[in-house]
Amino acid sequence: MGVLDALMHGFGVALEPARLLYCFVGVLVGTLVGILPGLGPAATIALLLPVTYHLDTVSAIIMLAGIYYGSQYGGSTTAILLRIPGESSSLMTTLDGYQMALQGRAGPALGMAAIASFIAGTVSVIGLMLVAPQIGRLALAFGPAEYFSLMLLGLTLVAYLTGGAPLKAVAMVLAGLLVATIGQDPVAGTERYTFGIGSLFDGLDLVPVFMGLFGVAEVLATMEQPPGEARISAPKGLMPTRADFRDAAGPIARGTFLGFWLGVLPGGGATIASVVSYVTEKRFARHRDMLGKGAIEGVAAPEAANNAASTGSFIPLLTLGIPTNVVMAMMLAALTLQGIRPGPLLIQQQPVLFWGVVASMYVGNLMLLVLNLPLVGVFVRILRLPYTYLAPVILLVCMIGAYSVNVQVTDVLVMLVFGVLGWAFRKLGYDATPFVLALILGRPMEESLRLALSLSQGDFSVFVREPISAVLLAAVVLAAGFPLLRGRLRRSRG
Amino acid sequence: MTAEASPAQRGVGGRSQLVAGLVVAAIGAFALIAGWGLDLGALRRPGPGFFPLSLSVLLIAAGIAIAWRAAASVLAGRGEPWPDRAGARRVVTMIAALSAMTLFFESLGFVACAAGVTFVMLRFVGGRGWVTSAVFGVVLAACLYLMFARWLGVDLPTGILARM
Numbered sequence: 001m002g003v004l005d006a007l008m009h010g011f012g013v014a015l016e017p018a019r020l021l022y023c024f025v026g027v028l029v030g031t032l033v034g035i036l037p038g039l040g041p042a043a044t045i046a047l048l049l050p051v052t053y054h055l056d057t058v059s060a061i062i063m064l065a066g067i068y069y070g071s072q073y074g075g076s077t078t079a080i081l082l083r084i085p086g087e088s089s090s091l092m093t094t095l096d097g098y099q100m101a102l103q104g105r106a107g108p109a110l111g112m113a114a115i116a117s118f119i120a121g122t123v124s125v126i127g128l129m130l131v132a133p134q135i136g137r138l139a140l141a142f143g144p145a146e147y148f149s150l151m152l153l154g155l156t157l158v159a160y161l162t163g164g165a166p167l168k169a170v171a172m173v174l175a176g177l178l179v180a181t182i183g184q185d186p187v188a189g190t191e192r193y194t195f196g197i198g199s200l201f202d203g204l205d206l207v208p209v210f211m212g213l214f215g216v217a218e219v220l221a222t223m224e225q226p227p228g229e230a231r232i233s234a235p236k237g238l239m240p241t242r243a244d245f246r247d248a249a250g251p252i253a254r255g256t257f258l259g260f261w262l263g264v265l266p267g268g269g270a271t272i273a274s275v276v277s278y279v280t281e282k283r284f285a286r287h288r289d290m291l292g293k294g295a296i297e298g299v300a301a302p303e304a305a306n307n308a309a310s311t312g313s314f315i316p317l318l319t320l321g322i323p324t325n326v327v328m329a330m331m332l333a334a335l336t337l338q339g340i341r342p343g344p345l346l347i348q349q350q351p352v353l354f355w356g357v358v359a360s361m362y363v364g365n366l367m368l369l370v371l372n373l374p375l376v377g378v379f380v381r382i383l384r385l386p387y388t389y390l391a392p393v394i395l396l397v398c399m400i401g402a403y404s405v406n407v408q409v410t411d412v413l414v415m416l417v418f419g420v421l422g423w424a425f426r427k428l429g430y431d432a433t434p435f436v437l438a439l440i441l442g443r444p445m446e447e448s449l450r451l452a453l454s455l456s457q458g459d460f461s462v463f464v465r466e467p468i469s470a471v472l473l474a475a476v477v478l479a480a481g482f483p484l485l486r487g488r489l490r491r492s493r494g
Numbered sequence: 495m496t497a498e499a500s501p502a503q504r505g506v507g508g509r510s511q512l513v514a515g516l517v518v519a520a521i522g523a524f525a526l527i528a529g530w531g532l533d534l535g536a537l538r539r540p541g542p543g544f545f546p547l548s549l550s551v552l553l554i555a556a557g558i559a560i561a562w563r564a565a566a567s568v569l570a571g572r573g574e575p576w577p578d579r580a581g582a583r584r585v586v587t588m589i590a591a592l593s594a595m596t597l598f599f600e601s602l603g604f605v606a607c608a609a610g611v612t613f614v615m616l617r618f619v620g621g622r623g624w625v626t627s628a629v630f631g632v633v634l635a636a637c638l639y640l641m642f643a644r645w646l647g648v649d650l651p652t653g654i655l656a657r658m
Binding site (some may be wrong): 225428 | 510511514518521522525528529532533536537538539540541542543544545546549550552553556557559560563574575576577580581582584585588589592593595596599600604608611612615616619620621622630631634635638642646647648649650
């Protein structure tokens with residue numbers, strides 16, 4: 001079956017009325033959480049995980065995917081109008097977007113953000129379609145040694161790329177891997193760290209942990225501030241001028257390309273993509289000296305990049321079963337709940353799922369473009385809704401979600417504990433992302449390490465004798481060594 | 495209203511960072527002691543203790559390194575500042591309300607707990623009026639119950655509502 005046939009088949013799946021509805025719900029919810037500061041796509045997907053039990057797999061993933069790329073559209077709205085990034089990935093958009101708004105050009109900035117997002121979103125879906133099957137084929141040759149090295153590389157990159165002090169990120173990775181060992185050991189079935197508590201026997205459930213770290217912690221941190229009201233007015237005239245389009249064409253193309261590949265990279269994702277593309281424009285943009293003072297390039301490039309990255313990050317998840325950022329970790333949890341283990345065979349074994357979701361992304365991006373441009377006024381009104389009223393809704397939905405996983409209060413308690421922990425992590429500058437990814441990768445990593453060592457009769461050199469594994473480990477050394485080296489250089493110079 | 499948090503504002507200081515590093519090391523030490531009896535196995539057949547115990551040792555090392563660097567004040571000023579007195583009161587109030595809800599979740603039921611938490615959040619954290627907070631609490635709890643328990647079929651405890 002060729003790519004085109006498969007895609008046509010996928011459209012057949014995605015265009016069924018029920019699927020269209022779930023896609024619409026997904027992108028609409030995504031746009032809303034993108035707009036609302038203090039509620040990100042990761043927390044939202046965690047909130048909706050229990051709801052997806054009742055859906056079929058394809059509809060569930062279509063909806064959750066829509067939330068992710070939809071939030072990239074929505075995040076720009078607050079960034080431009082209020083200089084508040086709705087998502088961390090729209091942080092760069094605040095720089096020029098807000099300046100444009102001050103100069104009375106909020107409309108064109110919002111319009112360009114939506115258009116750049118649409119172009120990047122659509123182009124990167126084509127990339128996803130072409131690249132994913134290739135990587136899937138390559139991954140068929142992966143044994144336990146390769147998988148272990150790959151996951152190690154993923155965690156190393158996450159530790160160094162998520163920002164903050166690398167040492168703290170390393171500690172979070174180790175803590176996450178350690179917490180993942182709670183419960184039955186994956187090979188022999190020995191109980192570990194259960195302390196005789198029955199509900200720990202199968203390990204910590206991921207959903208309450210996610211909801212605590214991303215839902216409850218966020219509410220605690222936001223409500224800690226005294227309540228304030230946002231005052232903004234709806235902009236008029238959304239169409240960018242012809243000159244705007246001319247200036248933005250290059251940045252959109254560069255942002256899309258960079259964003260897509262940074263999304264594929266473990267530890268990459270929308271936030272880093274937007275930063276890198278902005279920095280790139282500082283070198284290449286037509287009005288690079290105007291960047292930061294309200295240049296349209298400064299809106300177009302990061303908005304293209306964060307959308308392209310959100311699509312690109314589906315590739316490692318769907319072909320290797322390895323999530324590269326928190327949102328993909330939630331996706332993996334959703335797939336697992338549905339009884340699907342993504343891996344190299346996913347595209348062949350679940351063609352309806354893969355191509356249906358890909359096709360839904362084309363449809364979803366189109367919906368977002370249509371949705372975003374005329375509805376900006378409505379979204380601005382939503383922003384006036386005080387967070388005070390939103391906070392209890394988020395908390396209660398988290399509670400329901402955590403409770404409904406196994407219908408036991410222990411999970412609510414776990415969520416609460418991780419909520420408080422997540423709040424403390426923020427205060428102390430520990431990023432929760434490495435912890436969550438390590439928690440998810442812990443079991444498969446231990447399994448592949450132990451399997452690789454048993455197969456090689458305890459010979460550690462298996463990790464460097466297998467060529468793919470050796471290359472991956474070399475990348476680990478490079479990734480871990482580079483920041484250290486740079487620090488040395490800077491110190492010896494300074 | 496207190497001063498707004500700007501990106502340039504310094505986060506929590508070196509002493510908190512030092513304590514955090516020691517806590518990290520302590521967690522590693524706890525895991526090492528709690529998992530001491532686990533079978534390490536041999537290299538050719540690693541046992542259930544191999545992975546967690548190596549991680550514990552690494553975590554202790556990472557914690558000590560963090561504490562060391564914090565003591566040398568390399569890590570100060572990262573993260574966000576601790577809340578002021580009013581902010582701390584708000585956070586503690588929220589945690590207390592949520593803990594109470596968890597404790598009484600099954601005996602009082604979802605609706606009563608949810609209305610209570612919402613009331614506390616609005617009245618004592620958000621600074622809204624008594625009536626607004628109470629009405630919003632009851633309405634929100636009822637709406638969520640109808641939506642999740644009735645419509646989506648989520649199994650939520652009815653508690654005192656069932657007895658009435």
